[in-house]
Structure formats: structure tokens, C-alpha cells
Amino acid sequence: MPSVLKGNFKTEKTVEVHDVVDDSIEQRFEKEALKHLGGSVCFVAKKQVDWGSEKDDGSKKDSD
């Protein structure tokens, strides 16, 4: 690619070109198709409610 693209100016800093490792078409297809099998919403294996700073008993931060 660098041998094909030639600019008509010089950059101030040296630009490092990394080869982009992209998913194959099959992998992308699989990822796209699999995501339709996901659930409705996430599950967080920790607490049920994080009331943030708004808990009704006046406490600043709590969780149930």
C-alpha cells in the first residue's frame, strides 16, 4: 500500500503504518448473525439495584 500511495508533501513526524488485521467475511457474518441471538438486556452478576445518590432514606450511596 505505501508503495502505491504517494503524497506530495512531507509529514513533520514519521508515520508508522500498521497492517490492519480485519475479520474475515465469515467471521464478520458470524458476528453479525450471532448478535441477533443475544438476550433482551444485560445481566450483571453483582447487585440488583444501585440507587446512586438518590436513595429515598437520605443516604448518599447504597445498594441492595
Added chain:
Amino acid sequence: MTEGDFGLQLLERMNELTLLRHGGTCFKNAEENRQHIKKGESLVQLRKLSKNSAIGSGASAIIIAAGPSVRKQDPASQIRASGYQGAVICTDSATSYCLRSGLIPDLIVSVDPQPSIIRWFGDPELSRSEVEANDYFRRQDLDERFIGKDEIQANDELLELVDLHGKKLRIALSTTTHPQVVQRCLECGAQVYFFNAMHDDPDQEGSITSKLQQENGLPAVNAGGNVGTLCWVMATAVLGKNPVALTGIDLGYYEDTPLQRTQYYDAIRSLVNEEEVGRFFMKIHNPHLDQTFITDPAYHWYRDAFLQMVLDEPSETWNCTEGGILFGKGISFRPLAEFLSKFEAMGEALPERKGAA
């Protein structure tokens, strides 16, 4: 090739796949919904109402979801006939069933981010061409009145029913719900209570959930993967109800259900050919009913999440679905009639429950 082997492989990736599936839409919705949040209340207010005994009489609650057992067990009719006065909490998908059965739920819960969710409340913009192009709702094993003889007519009836009872409804809505759904809920006159659905651990650095909370100041609730489990979280951790009965939470299908009539069939067919579809579906024998049910990776994941969450929950959980795959440690699997008679016997019930029809 083994039946269910792909399904079991996918179980470990379900949270990742869920984020892939909905993550982008969720955050876009949350951004657009900022303007609507001030038109409702925070979930904190709902908790306060419950503490003041304004949501159902007594300590118990019944959840109604829209699983295939609802058609067979008809929990709304059982609840009405018993005179049960405790809190009734339903999923958005069970709103039509409840209202058409003459039962006004004390709380409706909605969390999914897709615009199609509006159908559960009646879609004011539903067109004939849209109905013809999308058979999703026709393929589901729902209360048959939701589709009716004519889907447009059934939608019109639901629109009227929701509008008629709107002012008596309380709806808990995730900020990541589609803005059209939020608008529909607000416009029907319901009291809306907003919360953030948890996407990750809010205590972790860089948490998306925590970012949402900082932006809108609302509590974050763990939905356990789906709206049915979220209803249970609302009953126990938000409203403080104990015991809580589940109905319509099958997390699976009756064994004779054609796979084409299951919710992930189309997605699975986009991955494999017809002969391999069975590799995504698993069979689970329910020993309480001595009956086998079919489940898919998403439902199985919801089951695993629920069984994990129920162990940390002090409230007693009865599964009165009388079908499906949700059984295990921490869950009493019993008929709804037993739950109703027990809590009537304890003097919780009054002669007539308010009706919607």
C-alpha cells in the same frame, strides 16, 4: 452433530452478544430520552409509594409475563376470581393480556430498546404493510387476542384500552427504551417511573451504567437479561414485596411447539441450514411437572441468571407458571391456586379486585 450443542456453546457468550445486539441502540435511546425524563418520576418515587403501602395491599406480589403457559393457565382470571389484592406486576408484553382480562396491573415494566416494543401498548402508527412485512408477533405463542382475527383491529382495540386506563397505570421504563415507546407511555396518561437498566457493574471504573447514572441521576437496576426477571427485581428489591409469585415466566416452549414458532428461529436460520437448527435448541425435563420443555440459548441464559440472583434474594420466590424450565434452589415450584389460597387465608385478599374490562 448433537441436539443443543451449539446452544450450550453460546451460553457463555450471551452477555457479550446482548451488548453487541443492543448496546448501540440503548445508548442512542438514552441520549434521546433525556428530554422525556423530566416528564416522569424517578424509580425512587415508586419505592416511596410502596413503602407507604400504596402498591397492592399486603406484602405479597404476583408477576405476570407473557410466556406460552399464560394461554393454558390464564393467571389473570385466577387472580380476579380469588379477589387477590396484593400487587400485580406485569411485563410490557403481558399488558394486553391483563387489560383484556379485566385486570389493571399495579405496575407495568418495560426495558427492551427496540421500537417494535410499542406494539405491547398499541402502536398509533401501525400500518397494514408493516403488519404484512413482519410476522414476529404472529409467530409467538401469545394470548390470541393480541393478534385477533385482524392484527390492525386488535392493535386499535389495544390502543383504546391502554388510553382508556392510561391514567390508572404505572409504568417503570428504562432510559434505554425506544423514545417512541416512552412517548406512547407518557401520552396515554400513565405515571412513568424511569431507571437505568444495568449494562455493567456501576462500581467498576469506566462503567457505562455509572456514566448514565451520573448524567441523569437515576437508579440502576439489574434486569437479569430480560423483562420477566426485571419484574421480579422490581417486586423484591424496589417494592420490597415478599413473597413473590411468578406466572408466565416459562423461559421455554412446550415440547410440541414447532421451532419455526420460537422467537430466535429466524436468527438461527440466518446462521445454519434447516437441518442444523435443532443444534441451537435444548430440551430440559421439569421434574415438578414430569414434562419436557424446549429452550434456546437466550432463555437458558435467563434461567441461569435468575437461579444465580434468587440465591442472594431474601424474599421468598414461588414459581407459579406451571410450565417451563425455571426451577431450582431458592424457588418453590407450586400452582398459582396454592399461592392465592394461602394469601387469602392470611387475610390479604378483599372480595373484588378492580377490573379493566
